[in-house]
Amino acid sequence: MASSVPALRGELAVAPAADRPGLGGRTRRLAGRHPTLALGVVVMALIVLSGVLAPAWWTGDPLEMRPAERLTAPSAQHWFGSDNFGRDVYTRTLYGTRVSLIVGAAVAVISLLIGTTLGLVIGFYRRLDTVMMRVMDGLMAIPAILLALALMALMKTSVRNVIVALVIPEIPRVIRVVRASVLSLREHTMVEGARALGARTPRILVRYILPALMAPLVVQATYICASAILFEAYLSFLGAGTPPHIPSWGNIMAEGKTYVQLAFWIILFPGLFLALTVLAINLIGDGLREILDVRG
Amino acid sequence: MLREILRRLVATIPVMGVVAIAVFALLHVTPGDPAIIIAGDYATADDIAKVRTKLGLDKPFLTQVGIWLGGIARGDLGASIYSGLPVTTLIKQRAEATIALTLLAMLISIAVGVPAGILAAWRRGSWLDRGVMVFAVSGFSMPTFWLGFVLVYVFAISAHWLPVQGFQSFERGLWPFLRHLILPAITLSVVYMALIARMTRASMLGVLSEDYIRTAFAKGLAPRRVLVRHALKNASLPVVTVIGLGFALLIGGAVVTESVFALPGLGRLTVDAIIRRDYPVIQGVILVVSGVYVLINLVVDVLYVVLDPRIKY
Numbered sequence: 001m002a003s004s005v006p007a008l009r010g011e012l013a014v015a016p017a018a019d020r021p022g023l024g025g026r027t028r029r030l031a032g033r034h035p036t037l038a039l040g041v042v043v044m045a046l047i048v049l050s051g052v053l054a055p056a057w058w059t060g061d062p063l064e065m066r067p068a069e070r071l072t073a074p075s076a077q078h079w080f081g082s083d084n085f086g087r088d089v090y091t092r093t094l095y096g097t098r099v100s101l102i103v104g105a106a107v108a109v110i111s112l113l114i115g116t117t118l119g120l121v122i123g124f125y126r127r128l129d130t131v132m133m134r135v136m137d138g139l140m141a142i143p144a145i146l147l148a149l150a151l152m153a154l155m156k157t158s159v160r161n162v163i164v165a166l167v168i169p170e171i172p173r174v175i176r177v178v179r180a181s182v183l184s185l186r187e188h189t190m191v192e193g194a195r196a197l198g199a200r201t202p203r204i205l206v207r208y209i210l211p212a213l214m215a216p217l218v219v220q221a222t223y224i225c226a227s228a229i230l231f232e233a234y235l236s237f238l239g240a241g242t243p244p245h246i247p248s249w250g251n252i253m254a255e256g257k258t259y260v261q262l263a264f265w266i267i268l269f270p271g272l273f274l275a276l277t278v279l280a281i282n283l284i285g286d287g288l289r290e291i292l293d294v295r296g
Numbered sequence: 297m298l299r300e301i302l303r304r305l306v307a308t309i310p311v312m313g314v315v316a317i318a319v320f321a322l323l324h325v326t327p328g329d330p331a332i333i334i335a336g337d338y339a340t341a342d343d344i345a346k347v348r349t350k351l352g353l354d355k356p357f358l359t360q361v362g363i364w365l366g367g368i369a370r371g372d373l374g375a376s377i378y379s380g381l382p383v384t385t386l387i388k389q390r391a392e393a394t395i396a397l398t399l400l401a402m403l404i405s406i407a408v409g410v411p412a413g414i415l416a417a418w419r420r421g422s423w424l425d426r427g428v429m430v431f432a433v434s435g436f437s438m439p440t441f442w443l444g445f446v447l448v449y450v451f452a453i454s455a456h457w458l459p460v461q462g463f464q465s466f467e468r469g470l471w472p473f474l475r476h477l478i479l480p481a482i483t484l485s486v487v488y489m490a491l492i493a494r495m496t497r498a499s500m501l502g503v504l505s506e507d508y509i510r511t512a513f514a515k516g517l518a519p520r521r522v523l524v525r526h527a528l529k530n531a532s533l534p535v536v537t538v539i540g541l542g543f544a545l546l547i548g549g550a551v552v553t554e555s556v557f558a559l560p561g562l563g564r565l566t567v568d569a570i571i572r573r574d575y576p577v578i579q580g581v582i583l584v585v586s587g588v589y590v591l592i593n594l595v596v597d598v599l600y601v602v603l604d605p606r607i608k609y
Contacts, residue, residue: 036433134310134311134314135314137311137314138310138311138312138313138314138315138317138318139314139315139318141311141312141314141315141586141589141590142315142318142319142582142585142586143544143547143548143585143586143589144544144548145547145548145551146547146548146551146566146581146582146585146586147322147582149551149566149567149570149578150319150322150570150578150579150582151322152570153569153570153573153575153578154322154323154330154333154575226437230437230439233439233441234439234440234441234548234551234552237441237552237555238551238552238555238567238570239567239570239571240567240570240571253441253442253445257445257556260445260448260449260453260460261453261460264445264449264453267442267445268445268446271439271442271445271446272442274439274442275434275437275438275439275442278437278438278439279433279434279437281437282433282436282437283433286433
């Protein structure tokens, strides 16, 4: 956006700093134009920091039980209160951030990698297209959360299996997006030109189609990440996600479920973190969509 | 028209076929022996063998697929491993709560989401518009079950206005029925409502800049009439689409909402089945829910033709 016109060296040297926004200036301008994106980035940065550096934020041991301090309300000692085993909810919530971030990022990256590869191939080879898209329609008719639940029912609860269970329903959706773009890009004159120059299909896919897909895929990645974080919490809340010995927002809330009337804080704080994280990622996604001019 | 509907109905058969096969294949593509997994951690070799014969897992794969598809064609989804009852019976028992919950949530979402989207588009850039957009983004990001707990805490535990959880059948009277459904339905509707409001606004914005809208206003028509009769009608296709596609969100939300409010619906049935590894029940629920989803989107397709007669299939 900025610095699109190459300037002469001599002019650059004498130009006052104010005329040429540096990285800081450009960031500020971008933030001014997209305040919600900026908000999303700031909140997300705070969440990532709280998760990655969880041990540094005056937390204790997330698994330490203190039976004498069961279900105590938020206080100077337990900022977010304590749960039914006397574990510190603040500590557990911060550690829970890690599971959510790992699951969100892993699901987004893995489903995009698999979905893009398959989508490129399916979109470019006509013969595969009709059959494969029927299959995709069928797979997408199964609500994602039910499919993920069914998969978890057949696997042991672990963070890795949660990622697998959330990637599978996401793949046909990525394929759909990629295929739609490939179908329109295939008719583009640049592809025709490349063909005339003798480029083979794999080269066209990688050098011409893939770069044009980057913008919609980046936006898609944010939405997949946001929904994966939500779904991980759903699965863990329903007892089919992250195992109980790893604190995750979903299973902290699942354990607090029985104590809604007595100790609402066990549910309130992890949920607040969850809502803020998903909101921040969605804000980033909406901002990127605007900047990259992605439709649909 | 009738022929079109019939044609579309036939076109859903291959989609449902894929769903049926996919739901069945799940059992076999996941690593490990399904009989061992379903029998549970403390099963003896004898238990595992029993599960294997009961589910027909000892037969060749294609025979199993044939038995499963044949059963579906006859309306037989097998029997629960846990209770021994036919899966169709279990689904019928639990259908009322889920249907009531999702329908009510759908009604609330449309009744609030569509007008909110229209007003936001009409008063673009105003505080009203911003308010709707903030609601749309935050509502879409809301963890359904957490919102449910917050509402329970505020309206049931603190204020004592509504019951904390539970369900009353419609046969016990309208008020007890609604009283138990208000909080769950509002909880479930928020995500869907946000989606609808957002789509309505975007679609209305596109239409409101058209010449014929300016003409309609210039003729002195009441804004209400212009917005609803002239604009909304032309902006309704994407909205109807999102209502159909968003049904998947609604079902996903229903599973957790039922768990929060202890509603005896299909979601609870599924979650209980997962804890007991009662796989026939899980398969049956997924198949039925996906079928409903396909049917709803079929209705949406038909609505397209009603709303815009230019569309032909």
